[in-house]
Amino acid sequence: MIKVFLVDDHEVVRKGLIYFLSTKNDIDIVGEASNGLEALSLLEENKVDVCVLDIQMPMLDGIDTIKEIKHKYPDIQILVLTSFSNDEYVITAIQHGANGYLLKDSDPEKLHLAIRKVYQKEEMIDEKAAIHLLKHIKKQPSATLEQEKLNSLTKRETDVLKEIVKGHSNKEIAHNLFITEKTVKTHISNILSKLDVHDRTQAALLAFKHLNND
Incomplete structure (x- = not known):
């Protein structure tokens, strides 16, 4: 079982994710939080394999949350699930340790696949987000x-x-x-x-x- 922790400031989104992922026999939802600070506190009490989190959140945003998780819990794999696909968010999230980056308009089954991939320590980048990564790489001089x-x-x-x-x-x-x-x-x-x-x-x-x- 993959122990998953969800972090998103929209309760409707969180409940929807829990409803969907609970139908998967290899997923165990071990906790949820509405912001980064709450997540860091709850992660102390739970064994987590994959943390699925949003970028824009109150109290502590996704980027800073990623930094803290990777510092305190390096074994936790992080999958960013967000509506934002611009250069700044994608590149910064990956640079600070995100193992995957998926957009919220993705097919639900793709989310399940993404969780499994990052759990297996594979990279999983949404095609739309990958475009920004490629642009960033191309901007770097050879x-x-x-x-x-x-x-x-x-x-x-x-x-x-x-x-x-x-x-x-x-x-x-x-x-x-x-x-x-x-x-x-x-x-x-x-x-x-x-x-x-x-x-x-x-x-x-x-x-x-x-x-x-x-």
Whole structure:
């Protein structure tokens, strides 16, 4: 049985959810709350697997409630069930630990499926909400991944890469950095592997975009 706790400031919505979910033989409604503060208090008294909550609520809204639940009860899976699909709510909820995001106009059976998925530690994002996540990702420059790869280099590997950008040969790099040519070759091999490029020219082009090559 999946132990579910419901949090929504609209009593009609809560009662409707309880009525529907009670018909499912794998769901056990262990509690309900009308706001985040009430939920946090009641969660202390109940063993909960999945918390289904709204975003906009009085006293303590959904985002802050998610933060608190993940801090105090990290094992509880959180499914946001809301009417809001805009960028701010979707992205913020996911960033703070929500395991799923579903809109209230979804088919009831989809809610049941979503609860089961997050319980199994799978992500479940409503298609309409997913559009906003994709837009957010697309807004992020592709340079982010490249920068992460560059950040994975050691200080010495970065020094070697900067020498490559300047067009220096292995012999010149060895002389400038007071290391052997064999060591230079080892560093270059590591650099190509970490940056996922095929040759030193591609590595230099990537580095030129991001590194300060004074």
